[in-house]
Amino acid sequence: MLLPILIISLSLFQPSVSADYHSSSIPENFIRCLSHEFRSNASILNPLLHFPGINSSYESIWSSGIENLRFLEISSSNRKKKKPLAIITPESYSQVQTTVKCCRNSGLRIIIRSGGHDFEGSSHASSSSMFSPPSVMVDLRKHLRSLEHGAIDLIHKWQEVAHKAHEDLLLSVVLSSAGGSTVAQTTATFRSLFLGRSDDLVKMMEEIFPEIGLRKQDCEEMSWIESVMRFSLYPKGVTSDALKNRVAPFPPPYFKGKVDLVYKPIPYETLDELWKRCSSKDYDRINNTTTTTPPIIQIDFYPYGGKMNEISKSETPFPHRKGVLYEILYIVAWLDQDENNANAESYMNWLRGLYDFMTPFVSKGPRGAIVNARDFDLGTNDGDGHIACGSWTTTSPYSKAYRTWGSRYFGDNFRRLATVKREVDPENFFFSEQSIPPLFLHPQMREMEL
Numbered sequence: 001m002l003l004p005i006l007i008i009s010l011s012l013f014q015p016s017v018s019a020d021y022h023s024s025s026i027p028e029n030f031i032r033c034l035s036h037e038f039r040s041n042a043s044i045l046n047p048l049l050h051f052p053g054i055n056s057s058y059e060s061i062w063s064s065g066i067e068n069l070r071f072l073e074i075s076s077s078n079r080k081k082k083k084p085l086a087i088i089t090p091e092s093y094s095q096v097q098t099t100v101k102c103c104r105n106s107g108l109r110i111i112i113r114s115g116g117h118d119f120e121g122s123s124h125a126s127s128s129s130m131f132s133p134p135s136v137m138v139d140l141r142k143h144l145r146s147l148e149h150g151a152i153d154l155i156h157k158w159q160e161v162a163h164k165a166h167e168d169l170l171l172s173v174v175l176s177s178a179g180g181s182t183v184a185q186t187t188a189t190f191r192s193l194f195l196g197r198s199d200d201l202v203k204m205m206e207e208i209f210p211e212i213g214l215r216k217q218d219c220e221e222m223s224w225i226e227s228v229m230r231f232s233l234y235p236k237g238v239t240s241d242a243l244k245n246r247v248a249p250f251p252p253p254y255f256k257g258k259v260d261l262v263y264k265p266i267p268y269e270t271l272d273e274l275w276k277r278c279s280s281k282d283y284d285r286i287n288n289t290t291t292t293t294p295p296i297i298q299i300d301f302y303p304y305g306g307k308m309n310e311i312s313k314s315e316t317p318f319p320h321r322k323g324v325l326y327e328i329l330y331i332v333a334w335l336d337q338d339e340n341n342a343n344a345e346s347y348m349n350w351l352r353g354l355y356d357f358m359t360p361f362v363s364k365g366p367r368g369a370i371v372n373a374r375d376f377d378l379g380t381n382d383g384d385g386h387i388a389c390g391s392w393t394t395t396s397p398y399s400k401a402y403r404t405w406g407s408r409y410f411g412d413n414f415r416r417l418a419t420v421k422r423e424v425d426p427e428n429f430f431f432s433e434q435s436i437p438p439l440f441l442h443p444q445m446r447e448m449e450l
């Protein structure tokens, strides 16, 4: 059995205790509790503990899983983030439970390090299907460099085609502007994954999208796991064993991402403007920077349809289902870390400007968002997670969260999630910037509302 590799970070949420980074700030009762739970067996407990300034492992674990260098910056300006007092790396489910219990008893907050943002689900490494070869697959990439109008025509048509395509075909488009040089060029890439053979794909594409002009030699057949490696940008020849290392194949960038859901095809002129904004001409907008290398801009279009149409909005927390034509993921990334990350705000503001520009063309009431592309611009929980039980007002944490990010990520499912949260974690122990708040109803409202 593959044991979970959870990294649990602790931070103190009792305001009376200052969270400096010395071991002295780790409450003794926490260590005592762990020691008791581990039956004083130091040979089991000690390897799980990583303290700043004491264990060199602390810094390496803290930085290793990070996919976005922005979150390595623990500067005073960065959302008052503090480094954890300790990192615990439990090796079994019972050790996770023990850690939670001891944190609760000692008034410590837990932050759980996840596998990171992950389109391919590769952080769930325990599923055996991942390493068994399924049917042969095709990875097709068709680059359309500098064909501005041709490319926009194709993207315009893509909006009508991709969501209706066979459910074994994922036909996505990526607009990107490479950055790294002073004159960056926008590129549109049609990137596909088809569960089948090249011949069948070529035939299918001739019918639904002849303008692409797909030929067999544009396709590459490979196993599904190989396609995961390819999409994750591992160099050719690296085996899927590399996925178990949980280390990205390239150094992480600094980035900010936002998403949108699209229900109606976007007009040609809007796509044209989007293209222009990605191209070098638009760097004037982000010119208030000291960098000589423009940032990397990437806008991905992922089609929905297929299976997504068959799953009801309330079946899982994710509500964006039937009727969504596609999702847009906007990313701005930068590699060079200049003094105090001086350009970061300009880059992020540029992205926010693009997001504002797209408002009329995407989902509304509310504008949908996706929790896997978490976005603190939408709003965050206030305070330290302590809630006055029994209170329910329009200014309650629940209401505020619903109005800002909750309904965007989860639609009407947010209420159910908050109800479950009340049952399983009424004290709101698991609290973070966008954790689900427990929903407490006024006694008189309870029957009416539930």
Ligand SMILES: *[C@@H]1O[C@H](CO)[C@@H](O)[C@H](O)[C@H]1NC(C)=O
Binding pocket: 041, 043, 044
């Ligand atoms: C502590 O744990 C180790 C490793 O599991 C084991 O070999 C040892 O016997 C344990 N010691 C005690 C005192 O239980």
Ligand SMILES: *[C@@H]1O[C@H](CO)[C@@H](O)[C@H](O)[C@H]1NC(C)=O
Binding pocket: 046, 047, 048, 049, 050, 051, 054, 055, 057
């Ligand atoms: C970290 O340091 C503490 C205190 O010296 C020690 O008990 C523990 O085993 C160390 N942790 C690791 C992972 O080496």
Ligand SMILES: *[C@@H]1O[C@H](CO)[C@@H](O)[C@H](O)[C@H]1NC(C)=O
Binding pocket: 284, 285, 287, 288
């Ligand atoms: C942007 O920077 C370039 C190079 O420094 C400069 O020539 C140009 O005038 C700037 N544009 C704006 C709008 O500031």
Ligand SMILES: *[C@@H]1O[C@H](CO)[C@@H](O)[C@H](O)[C@H]1NC(C)=O
Binding pocket: 288
């Ligand atoms: C550029 O930065 C200066 C000083 O920070 C600010 O006053 C000015 O409005 C900015 N210009 C643009 C175009 O953002």
